[in-house]
Amino acid sequence: MAAPWEDVLCDTAAIREAALVAVDAALLAGVLMRTEGRPNASDVVNYAPFTLLPSAVPRALFEQAYAVQQDFNLLVDAISQNKEFLEHTLASTIKVDDFTARLFRIYMQVLEEGLAQSVFLGINRSDYMFDRGVDGTPALKQIEINTIAASFAGLTSRTAAVHGQVLQVLGKSEEASRLLPNNPSKGLALGIAKAWELYGSPSAVVMFLVEEVQRNIFDQRCVENELWNRNIRVIRKRFRDVFEKGSLDDARRLYMDGQEVAVVYYREGYVPQNYDQQNWEARLLLERSRAVKCPDIATQLAGTKKVQQELSRPGTLERLLPGRTEAAARIRATFAGLYSLDMGEEGDKTAAAAVADPDRFVLKPQREGGGNNLYGEELRQVLEKIRDSPERTSYILMDKIKPQPAMNYLLRAHSPLQVSKCISELGIFGVYVRRGKEMVMNEAAGHLLRTKAIEHADGGVAAGVAVLDTPYLV
Ligand code: ADP
């Protein structure tokens, strides 16, 4: 799986020169982030971290990931409409996990009142690693699917050009010309625009629901700009603003400051820290409204780790996707081993296996955003402590995926230039729009490759661990 630039990796002079070019190219292309010190100001910005060189990705696995994305879109959408499945699957989790329980309560409350929303927009990102099998052949294995606030569609739309220039500087023009174009920010915007259009009120706006701390604003601006270019107004608001200024009319149309909102695109609301009591109230108001929520609360629940684990049970995919056996098979082929820790014999066996051989597994709580999973000795200690208590059911267990590392340079502001042993994670963006029962859009909208040094078990770009990358198909 080696990329054809092993030869330059040790040429320090060439690498130094290429790194200077790379950083300037990234700044010029808009691969930007606000700084840690001033996360809400754009007067000082820096480049978002990225690899100096594109990473090799097996073409067949890349194509497989694209080919299964529409299936995943259908699956997530089907789960979001299946109350019985969500209720049954999350029953044990919501007894012990307060965050999931609160989301679930809103979900039930909204269903009881009756949905005002009739147009649905899903934007997700299915993440994979390339597991090295016993015979050395890599296989595509899903890490998870993110159904809320999946980020980096914007910045990743701009990294291929940067890597192309780096390869040129290193005398690899031929390889540079083979890097794939990639514009998921446009794909996301097309989905949002479609939902906005179907909502059917030309004067209504799209609302990006954003965090208090907005370091990754440029990533979002890429999508926003695509909407402005299509003459769709975008506003950026926080939960706090919704609490203070949001309201519903008799038909449960959503208004912010008197302005009707057609689409709410969440880039917030996926971790407990995003919520205080007011924010929970704001979330409920949004969910009750007829505005198109991306995602609606059901779709957010469809992205929980517990749902992911239940999907791996024999027959579940087939039940959720009746008449689509081939889609179910394509999806299943990407699953790693996933195990329930529910109370009972099956969960006891899972816990015992994990404690006996912790390096084979990852222990995952119902959390998003990186940095929450447990590995190795820590996994063993935590599980040993809670193995006989219902607390264990807030976790799932997953087989650890073990990719083949490759050497690269990770470019980060204020960090020395040094070669690292790295592994990569490929994400495919999915976008779909449904009106009532009719699917009107179902697309794979582009990709994201993130790479990190192997010493970090966990964590994404926003967490400061992984960096942006570009796949070079081999
Ligand atoms: P989160 O929702 O917090 O992003 P993920 O399931 O995506 O949680 O895991 C976070 C990171 O942990 C991933 O980006 C990946 O680097 C690592 N990871 C997760 N699951 C596995 C696994 N089964 N094998 C190896 N690494 C994993």
Ligand code: MG
């Ligand atoms: Mg993740």
